[in-house]
Amino acid sequence: MDYENFCSQILETNAKIRFAAVYDSWAKQIAGGLRKGLQNQLSDRGENELVNLSIINWKARKDMSKLLGKTIYTLAEHENIKRFSFYLGEDNLLLLSTEKDADTNEVVDKVIKLYYKNQNN
Numbered sequence: 001m002d003y004e005n006f007c008s009q010i011l012e013t014n015a016k017i018r019f020a021a022v023y024d025s026w027a028k029q030i031a032g033g034l035r036k037g038l039q040n041q042l043s044d045r046g047e048n049e050l051v052n053l054s055i056i057n058w059k060a061r062k063d064m065s066k067l068l069g070k071t072i073y074t075l076a077e078h079e080n081i082k083r084f085s086f087y088l089g090e091d092n093l094l095l096l097s098t099e100k101d102a103d104t105n106e107v108v109d110k111v112i113k114l115y116y117k118n119q120n121n
Helices: 002-015 044-066 104-119
Strands: 015-026 031-036 073-077 083-089 094-097
Touching: 002 015, 002 031, 002 094, 002 104, 015 044, 031 104, 044 094, 073 104, 083 104, 094 104
Parallel strands: none
Antiparallel strands: 015 031, 015 094, 073 083, 083 094
16 A cells, blocks of 8 residues: 555645644654644654554454454544554554544544555455
């Protein structure tokens, strides 16, 4: 899959999506990033910590998938933003953030549809 294109398509679906990036299991960013014209609300250190925590949580959920089934996505809602983690198979994780008032169901539906569309191309 062309993850750079995938992240660009996600950002195009909704102006309230601030950030879309794919990471590998070692927390290395593979593609994507912050929407042009926006300023990151986190320092580089803060962002690295948040990515590493997301990776740790992802790995823990992989272990639980034997009992509950694979995790599709997780959501953390903060006072200022929403943060989503989408599980892209065994090796990659999509991290996404939106404005607080973004429609959660709309964001999730569009990301999942784009994932399957891009997976088949």
